[in-house]
Amino acid sequence: MxxxxxxxxxxxxxxxxxxxxxxxxxxxxxxxxxxxxxxxxxxxxxxxxxxxxxxxxxxxxxxxxxxxxxxxxxxxxxxxxxxxxxxxxxxxxxxxxxxxxxxxxxxxxxxxxxxxxxxxxxxxxxxxxxxxxxxxxxxxxxxxxxxxxxxxxxxxxxxxxxxxxxxxxxxxxxxxxxxxxxxxxxxxxxxARTESQPGFACVGHDDLYGLATRLIETSLHETALGPDYLARHLNVSVRQLYRLFEQRQESISRYIQQRRLERIAQDLRAHDLRHESITQIAFKWGFIDAAHFSRAFKRYFQHAPRDFRHQVA
CATH class of the missing domain: 2.60.120.10 (Jelly Rolls)
Structure with missing residues (x-):
């Protein structure tokens, strides 16, 4: 078993x-x-x-x-x-x-x-x-x-x-x-794979949400990632994206930030990344302000980044 x-x-x-x-x-x-x-x-x-x-x-x-x-x-x-x-x-x-x-x-x-x-x-x-x-x-x-x-x-x-x-x-x-x-x-x-995909503007809401979240996952390191970035790459309006996430009681910006924080937490847990500073890891995942990152991390995980890493170690 x-x-x-x-x-x-x-x-x-x-x-x-x-x-x-x-x-x-x-x-x-x-x-x-x-x-x-x-x-x-x-x-x-x-x-x-x-x-x-x-x-x-x-x-x-x-x-x-x-x-x-x-x-x-x-x-x-x-x-x-x-x-x-x-x-x-x-x-x-x-x-x-x-x-x-x-x-x-x-x-x-x-x-x-x-x-x-x-x-x-x-x-x-x-x-x-x-x-x-x-x-x-x-x-x-x-x-x-x-x-x-x-x-x-x-x-x-x-x-x-x-x-x-x-x-x-x-x-x-x-x-x-x-x-x-x-x-x-x-x-x-x-x-045997088919590489062609239907145009983004023609897909259903569930498919569009899946495309949006997958694009977010592959773009977390981009500092420009946000509603405008997603709308431009998915060929849809910003209003349509806002409505798509609101239907799931989510905010685009909050979703992006949470995924970045979760990726950072995973890196802070990784033994082979101990040589990287917390700031380096935060900036790698799209944060551009160390103080803002630290506040957001503590609010989400109830621990400061340094304390979080120390507890894992």
Missing amino acids: PAMFHSCSEFTHWDRDLRAVCGNFSTALSDRHRLFIGSVHGQDVGGLELAYIRTNAGLISRRRTQGDGDDDRHCFLILQSSGYERIRHQDRVLELGPGDLALVDSARAFEIEPQGLVQNISVHLSRQEVRQHFGENPLFGKLARNSVATHTIRALIRSLGDVELSDGYGGERDGPALEQALIGLAAAGLD
Whole structure:
């Protein structure tokens, strides 16, 4: 049964297990949950490695590497079993829900932000083999949800989780054969995507709200981010945006500030960002006035930024 962890020490154990199974990641607790839930275990099927991850952590992140080390020899083919999460890579954001699949390059910086409790299965594919198959195309993207290739991958990955397939199951040829099949299917799933989107002015309110919040997520570092910025990039009126957020009892400016503060809190929790000053982190996420940031942070989290970081440490 997956373990339910109640303390920071248990979170540390989960973090350690994640690193052992998946490589060198940085993790942070979520500010939205008082109880941490997490489990990680690996599986080997004829040499093909899989990781089963369940968590409500706030952030799982990876820095860019040279792409030639033992820790970054994989691409991760991620099947979202349940829950919702965002994966950020440079200026791209993937949103995964139950049944979605994504390919992520371990040698590139990316962040995974679970939206509550999530479960996923990560298949570790040889980065070298994926690169040979994909050529110069990016090793990152969400697969077409309803393609034949994606349906086949789902069924194949889920079948590998059968209880009969214990660790070490299969012959020497099984792992490489499965890997080549998954790489080919992943390439087909990515090729089947449709890149065209309807004009922003033609989408429904729920779709427009989703587009607006996704644009906010990818633009938090922009100091100009605000109602005018969103309206210009979404090709809608500022009045329409105000009305859209008011219908959800939200303010655009307050929503943006809260998301910035939550991102800053995650960075203040991250062990590998201890060398960055609080002001550097605040400015990275779009604040331009240190005093204003400090007041807003204390009002939202009931602790000054320095005290918050000290308590986490």
